[in-house]
Amino acid sequence: MPVGIPEPELAMPDAVRTLTRGRPARAVWCNLLGGTTFEVGSGSERFFVKFAPAGSGLPLAREAARLRWARPYTPVPRVLDTGADETGTWLVTAALTGRSAVDPRWLGDPGPAVAAIGAGLRALHDALPVAGCPYTWMAEHRLSVAHRLAADRHYDDWDWHRDFAHLTIDEALVRAKEIPPVDRLVVCHGDACAPNTLVADDGAWTGHVDMAALGVADRWADLAVASWSLEWNYGPGWAPAFFHAYGVDPDPVRIGYYRLLWELGP
Numbered sequence: 001m002p003v004g005i006p007e008p009e010l011a012m013p014d015a016v017r018t019l020t021r022g023r024p025a026r027a028v029w030c031n032l033l034g035g036t037t038f039e040v041g042s043g044s045e046r047f048f049v050k051f052a053p054a055g056s057g058l059p060l061a062r063e064a065a066r067l068r069w070a071r072p073y074t075p076v077p078r079v080l081d082t083g084a085d086e087t088g089t090w091l092v093t094a095a096l097t098g099r100s101a102v103d104p105r106w107l108g109d110p111g112p113a114v115a116a117i118g119a120g121l122r123a124l125h126d127a128l129p130v131a132g133c134p135y136t137w138m139a140e141h142r143l144s145v146a147h148r149l150a151a152d153r154h155y156d157d158w159d160w161h162r163d164f165a166h167l168t169i170d171e172a173l174v175r176a177k178e179i180p181p182v183d184r185l186v187v188c189h190g191d192a193c194a195p196n197t198l199v200a201d202d203g204a205w206t207g208h209v210d211m212a213a214l215g216v217a218d219r220w221a222d223l224a225v226a227s228w229s230l231e232w233n234y235g236p237g238w239a240p241a242f243f244h245a246y247g248v249d250p251d252p253v254r255i256g257y258y259r260l261l262w263e264l265g266p
Contacts, residue, residue, distance in 0.1 A: 118245025120205030137215030
């Protein structure tokens with residue numbers, strides 16, 4: 001199943017159908033592991049159901065815990081329900097205002113969305129308290145996970161980004177050992193790609209979604225991937241506007257490192 005907006009005829013799992021209680025619902029997002037997000041209802045009663053099929057490995061319980069932790073400090077979805085059965089797991093959240101930064105509205109006019117992504121990420125980094133965060137996304141931890149995955153031959157059929165396709169897995173792991181000194185320790189989003197910022201019609205950021213990897217790390221772990229995702233979603237040339245909106249000059253060394261670490265698994 002490709003990442004992105006699903007086909008209209010995508011079948012709704014029985015568990016999701018039960019949660020809708022007869023309200024109109026539509027699939028609005030699919031990810032590479034087979035998870036699907038459904039929008040249910042409308043207006044003030046609108047909510048979302050994220051469904052992960054059994055065996056997909058999508059950490060919805062972990063995401064729910066992180067959303068509950070972050071919500072007092074920054075706009076993220078309120079968790080309404082979680083659950084599981086033999087078919088999979090689900091996470092139900094209240095809707096936030098705004099629409100995804102890759103909504104057709106913003107794909108046709110990327111400038112305001114790019115600025116919102118930068119400003120929103122800076123606001124999130126400034127708001128979430130490092131001292132009180134129980135979660136880590138530090139490079140050392142992520143690298144140890146990558147070594148375990150390599151030992152399990154997880155990367156044998158890995159689809160590497162073209163920037164790193166020339167590396168073998170052993171070469172990538174050796175390069176990833178050279179962790180740059182921390183620039184600024186923050187609580188990172190963990191998946192700060194463009195789709196996960198919500199943007200109001202006036203171009204202001206309104207919140208963040210998909211935070212299963214949230215944790216303390218160098219801010220460049222987010223910045224490297226957020227700026228990279230602009231190319232995937234809007235085309236080349238948008239990174240300067242993003243870094244300007246965030247309020248930092250690009251750091252090529254840290255950008256290159258954290259993009260490589262992302263390729264080894266978020």
